[in-house]
Amino acid sequence: MTRKIIVGSRRSQLALTQTKWVISKLQVQFPEVTFEIEEIVTKGDRILDVTLSKVGGKGLFVSEVEDALLDKRIDFAVHSMKDVPSELAAGLVIGAIPKRENPLDCLIFKTATDLENLPEGAIVGTSSLRRAAQLLHIRPDLQMKPIRGNIDTRLRKLQEEDFDAIVLAVAGLKRMDWLDKLQHPYVFLDEQTCLPAVGQGALAIECRDGDTFVQEILQTLQDDETSNAVIAERTLLKALDGGCEIPIAGYATIKNNEITLRGIVSSVDGQISHQIKESGQNPHELGLKVAQKLIDLGAKEIIQGLRNNG
Structure with a gap:
């Protein structure tokens, strides 16, 4: 019996590409199911002239979809x-x-070829406090300038405006097949230079609790290693009560069933940067452990200070 499933997606080109990728994987395994995309515009999509940290609130790109x-x-x-x-x-x-x-x-450059040879006072485009703080920690002379929009919009701004470089997620560039099309020098920033955002590079497929049919077909896409890494990272974020208005980074890797989680909480200017790395086998416990060690170093004071000044 044919069944139709409606799939929600943001309207951005990247979001639709990711959604179509998920549907293509499911369609192979469930040819009897018809999938239809409903495009949803979120608050984060509507407000493009303000940095996300100033828009405030959590779920800027998901609340309307969850509704x-x-x-x-x-x-x-x-x-x-x-x-x-x-x-x-x-x-x-x-x-x-x-x-x-x-x-x-x-890090994509207009003319430079790496972070070290960006000129003194170079302008770097990013609306992420996490990225800005970590780059400023290494190069406090850099000028961070907000930049919003989809990938091609930001690349156009790099070319046409006064940016010396911009920062984008590798995952988005790869999913959109943009890496081979880039006409500018670029480097991947290793985790020692710029630790990724919690969950960066991973997809989350959300559904209603109790919708057995949908949950069963979605489970065919589950990757347990990615899931455990993301659980550790998201536990860290939740324990710190973090959001896009706080420079928090968390990234977990897994080797031989052992999870290694690095967490960073920074001041906006990058001058204060608390870092912790721990390993363990339980992702939830590990996330809590790293969060507590960051709190012991003074992370809560940074977070509270930023919230009070925001």
Whole structure:
């Protein structure tokens, strides 16, 4: 019997590409199911002239999508995991986390070829406080300038405006097949230079709790290693009560069933940077452990100070 499933997605080119990738994988295994995409515009998509940290609130790119799930207008939604708040709306669950794409950040230059040879006082485009703080920690002379929009918009701004470099996620560039098309020098920033955002490079497929059919088909896309890494990272974020208005980074890797989690909490100017790296086998316990060690170093004071000044 044919069944139709409505899939929610943001309207951006990257979001639609990710959603179509998920559908293509499911279609192979469930040819009897018809999938239809419903495009949803979120608050984060509507407000493009203000940095995300100033818009405030959590779930800027998912709240309207979650409303559509709860209203049963859609059956599941595909998100970039880094956009998903550490606490989901009541009644919703992550149905699957597929295998992660490259989680690193990419620094794309107008004329330079690496971070070291950017000129003194170079202008770097990023609206991410996490990226800005970590780059300023290494190069405090850099000028950080907000930049919003989809990938091609930001690349056009690099070419036409006064940016010397911009920072984009490697995962988005790869999913959009942009890396081979770049006409500018670029480098991947290793995790010692710029630790990724929590969940960066991973997808979150969200559905209603109790929707057995949808949950069962989504589980065919589940990658347990990615899931455990993301659980550790998101536990860290939740324990710190972090959001896009705080320079927090967290990235977990797994080798021989052991999870290694690095966490960073920085001041906006990058001058204060608390870093912790720990290993363990339980992702939830590891996330809590790294969070507590960061708190012991003074992370809560940084976070509270930023919230009070925001």
